[in-house]
Amino acid sequence: MGAIKAKFSAPGGVHPAYHKDLAAEQPIAEMPLPASLVISMSQHLGKPATPTVKKGDTVLRGQVIGEAAGFISAAVHAPTSGTVKLVAPVPTAAGPRATAVTIEPDGEDKWIDGMAPCPDWRQLEKKDIVEKIAAAGITGMGGAGFPTHVKVSPPPETAIDTLILNGAECEPYLTADYRLMVERAADIWEGALIIAKALEATNIYVAIEDNKPLAIAAMAEAMPEQAGAAHVVALKTEYPQGAEKQQIFAVTGREVPAGGLPLNVGIVVENVGTTLAVWDAVVNGRPLTERVTTVTGGPVAKPGNVLARLGTSSADMVEFCGGTSSPVAKIISGGPMMGFAQADMSGPTTKTTSGLLLLGPESVHAYESMPCISCGRCVGVCPMNLMPNELSQFLEAEDYETAEAYNVMDCIECGCCAFECPAHRPLVQHMRRGKAQVMLNRRKQ
Amino acid sequence: MMESLRLVVVLTIICSVAGALLAVVHDVTADPIASAGTKEKGDAIMQVLPPCDNNPGEDLVKVDADGTAWTFYVARKEGRFAGAAFESVSAQGYGGDIAIMVGVNAEGTVQGVQVLAHKETPGLGAWISGDKFRGQFAGRSIADTKWAVTKDGGNIDQITAATISSRAVTEAVKAGLDIFTANTSAITGN
Amino acid sequence: MSELSIVSSSPHAHSGSSVRRIMLDVIIALVPAVLVSLYFFGWDAFRLTTACVVTCVAAEAASRKWMGRNIGIDDLSAIITGILLAFNLPPTLPTWMAVVGSVFAIVICKQLFGGIGYNPFNPALAGRVMLLISFPVFMTRWSEWTIPSPIGMDAVTTATPLGLVKTTIGSAGALPFDFTGSAMLQLFVGNQNGCIGEVSAAALLLGGIYLLIRRCITWHIPVAYIATVAVFSGILWIHHPQQNLAPHFHVLSGGLMLGAIFMATDMVTSPVTKRGMLVFGIGCGILTMLIRKWGGYPEGVSFAILLMNAVTPLINRATRPRVFGAPKGGRKQS
Amino acid sequence: MAFYKELAKGLWKENPIFRLVLGMCPALAVTTSVENSLGMGMAATFVLICSNIVISIFRNLIPAKVRIPCFIVVIATFVTIVDLLMNGFAHELHNSLGLFIPLIVVNCIILGRAEAFASRHPLWLSIADGIGMGIGFTLGLTVLGATREILGAGSITVWGDLKWTVAGYEPMILMILAPGGFIALGCLLGGMNHLQAIAAKRKGTIFTPPAHLDCRSCVMCKFGK
């Protein structure tokens, strides 16, 4: 069984240098427990979880330390057993501060008696699967961190016919999903079947960029016999093939309506890492307490893919990868296109940390931005067909109404525009600010 | 209702007063305006005609050619025909119509040309009003001149970069001269 | 770490393109035309090009200094303005007029709006048109053409082909031109009278190809522009071959090649969308032919592009792409 | 004292052209020479003073509701008078100002002053205001006219043959054509703004250039309301 080629191609897109060779062939290595773990209550999209422990409490691995605080929220579990040292706000990767629980591991890494393993998941009801996913605190592990239990329980009137596993990993440098697909193909497939059951989806596609032949082969190899409608789709290598709407179009030709969600066209997209976490939660009864992260970039001595507990600090991970061998100019949580730059290496790993990228001074671009020269390149590469040139100028002039009329809210912040911009304009930052302001204005009304 | 009535009344009164005032001013200025208007044309006529002792502005000969009425202002000295002036208009100007006054002496050669009105580009086509361009028409007659600008192979030096304006004036002069030549007897009264 | 790390918004990668690089490419693309102009016009071409470039750069630096902004001439855009303005001047023009035009182009048309990126009109063209209107005598005085002209212009050697048409039609009858292959070849390589940079279609095309390869321009504007002129003039020619020039003559003469490849494609003043570029090119073509055929000026390229510059914001507005996922056919309107 | 204050403000502090940005149409159209500028300025000044006088005298008799139509009639009357007088006694000038003499009627400055000043102030001050504003307007036109004529024609024509020509200057014709009008006024306005910003800085205050035409003193749109 081979892969089918993607039929469609979304508008725009760019071809950044991939640099995946740094870590691609490094097998996933499990990291030892660090001296301290800082677990943020805001590792997902939506309301931060409410801490359920206080300073001095002892916790076991898998114990709930933060309760979901609403419908769009997710529970947070202790990644190991130990003592709670502090409950206080710390900065998140994206910037704003959020409450975090600091745990000092006791070294025993003792699991709590929590959810029961359930290898025979085929007997489970739809709602049981959703419950298990919710209890495991699983969120999208590709970057946005949307709570998975919400995604897999669409409103009853919405029929979902297709599940797409997102293995595109179009972000340069990152190889975590690639390694997972190569090493854990069968488990990922099983996870996909679990989600498909919950959704009652009949088609499952695994979408992988065609620059990852090994992953394509591994996933094709492991494709389950019984699911007649399972396919591996090879996408053209182009950023951002991993963006949900663009990927849906590339795989199925369906266009998610502007401002809408994939479920509007009967599709759910899950990251392969998330799928594996679902498998782990349902089959093994283990909540999400660790994830695979790519630690890479020029200054990293031995780039690799690390299985790390949530809460592990960047410094610890870099240390595990041999430390730095050259000066670091920029620390990025995530990939170079959509990741967040960090002030220092104190930031903890979260459910959405797909990579930790260190860039040396030679690959950091700190330019003075110039006025827009209307070259139109950003318009050409925008996968959403927006006009970032105009938008950024409206936003510079703080004209949020016009920006809204020019569909600023449809921006997916993929960074293609700023990547191409010869004037080095901080287009994505403008968009981000604009979107925040438009949301604020909407709420005021 | 009172309010509306007041509106009407006040407006009517003010208008009436204004009207009266204007009528008076008009009365006072009517003559100067009329004479200023005729004087303008009269000056032009006098400038293009040889010395005379009648008032050419009032000594008119009308000629009809191809449905266009031409008016010739005839100058006489001691009762004899001294020359005639006529107004000629070219629609071929760069900016629109060009109106000129051409004077012809008794010998049938051009005495002078004045530009009455034009909309040519200032600093360019507008030089048709200049002495240098107008001056070269004097002394030419219909027969001894090739009535075209040099660029078209004629005898009239065009203004640099304003060939179209120059050409229009040249054509206007020639058109009038043609009429004059064709109707010489009627105009001179001989 | 001794030094602070850099934090910025994503993306943290960049394609490496820069305004300076684009401008440098344009300058490189202009080199063949500069060489041709030096070959045909010699000292005059050198004199005018140098005067324009030096004045433009100096005016840019001076006005930015006066406005209290960083000097910022290192984006090289002033050099391009200088070269393009010089390209649009007749070889006999006094140097001081070239200087006046350059100052107007840079100070009034560019820096008053805030410098690069903000100017609504192409500065070089605006400077050229300003000179044309201000000093029409000097701007339409061509050099005595020394190389024997093969296209039937020997009678009047001091006019451009298009200028000749303007003054000939209406007085003479048929046009004194030769549309045969060899004559066209001469026109193509640049053996004709005209502004110093516009004569050689070959050199300009060479530059255009370089720009296309370097992705500095797309094909849309030049092709739409030239095709429109060809079609428009072709229709006229078929209709009235005696009174009109052949389409290939129209395409190869005057400033069309220069305009279509280097001026109309100026990023700042042309539309950003592909559809908009096509509209822009077609508009330029129609206006050019309108002015060439019926207007008061023999050449309409500069005016046509300036006029289309003026409607560029409207074109941009009208050709907003359909947002991905928005209903087809209908755009979300503001 | 108040008289002089009202008189002086039109010259600079509330200069109709450079500060209030009013009466743009004639300011652009007739300023091709100093002569035309002066002529237009004087015509407008005459209308301004006369209408201010009449309106100030009758300000308490005109009902508020119809004041704008009444003002317009008064102004139109004086404009017609100027038109007739100029046609009779300054025929050449009348020809070159042409259309813009009747258009003084709709010049915002005049109706604006009638509404904003003359209808609220006693005769004496209204006269001062009319003179000040008129001279200010004339001054603005003349500065613009001089700039354009010197650059565009290389000469200054004050009246008829009273004319100086700059020898050896190749005039920039553009300046006396339409685009030159816009550009010259724009640049002069920018220059004036710059001077005012410097003056404001010296006094420790803030100067904001006029962002749009000062419609506040133009009441055209209130006609019939």
Added chain:
Amino acid sequence: MTMVIQTVLTIGGAGLVCGGALALAARFLAVKEDPRVAEVDGILPGANCGGCGYAGCAAYAEAIVLEDAPINLCAPGGAEILSKLAGATGQTAQMAEHKVAIVLCGGDVENAPRKFDYNGVADCQAAHTTGGGDKACPYGCLGYASCSRACPVGAIEIVDGIAKVHPDLCISCGACVRTCPRALIKMVPYARKIHVMCSSRDKGPAVKKACKVGCIGCTICAKLAEDEAIKMQGFLAVVDYDKELDNDAVIEKCPGKCIVRI
């Protein structure tokens, strides 16, 4: 003479017809707008700064006439406009106390270190949401001049990396207060001159690490100030501007040197 009569009749007639037509037409159309709104709108300065809390001068005029809104909200107008408004509306009102904006942060480039090099949009909101702002102190003024741009009269200037309001230029419209992403700007009575130039709510050690002139919550000033004119809010000393405070001791004794007289 006929001419005069004809003229008078024509123009008079025109006046009559026009006036009559307008009067008749106006009768069809009841005037819906309250004329007082236009009057009040005419009095207001037209700066549309929004300082009154309404969307522009016209909206405020409507509120004054139709909703009996207080007439003393127009700060840019000052006493002159107030008296005119009082005349127009019959309301009597005292000018609201003259307030001016102040940026409660003293951490300039000298005193407050940065934690990283920020490279991006020069705007406080943008900087604040990118890595949490480059200032080590999470409460301090970022100095990207958002308030300065929002100020309609140019009364805010960035000096040594932090925003400073010129009290004499401030028209107390409040635009800056709404713009600051860190809520550092407060409207304070013009007469009050002593301020705690810090807004950090962190504990002493954290403040000390982030800024040399931060409030460490030592409470000395709160004890020194008479009438509780300075109160502690958590770890931050806050001036109570309703109370008189003219005590140089609080300035001298502050170990963080964050209390100043401006």
Added chain:
Amino acid sequence: MTEYVLLIIGAVLVNNFVLTRFLGICPFLGVSKKLPTALGMCGAVIFVMTSASAVTWALQHLVLVPLGLGYLQTIAFILVIASFVQLVDIAMKKFAPPLHAALGIFLPLITTNCAVLGVSVLNVQLQYGFLKAVVFGFAASLGFSLALLIFTGLREKIDRANPPKAFQGVAIALVTAGLLSLAFMGFAGLVK
């Protein structure tokens, strides 16, 4: 027919009311901030200028000229135009509220706009017949609209530009109008 086409081209492109004749500068500079507003203004101007041409032509040739009162032109025109527009405004409000909502606010604005009075006076000066006067009025207003729309597009760009402080606002708008007028010079000679 050709005559009318040339008349229209002349009034729209060659002797554009705003850009070469300097008529209607106030609304040109004042109502060019936003495209929708400019569009409304264009509609109102086209309507008013066309109908004002008709009305004033009738006034001139049916009343003033027969009575020999040509010198009353200015005062009579302004009165009649102003009242006419006012009446239309009132009538429109009553009978066509949607239309009034779209154009209404602009009607009083241009009551006494110099372009309207200008076109009426020009019709007299150029001695146009009735049909020609109406066509000229229509064409002139089209020219105004064209200039206004183009300028509005430019204005939206310029408002986001970064001119030196002294040139912000009206000054840079005037310079832009000058450059636009410069471009329009290209149409010179298109119609004799």
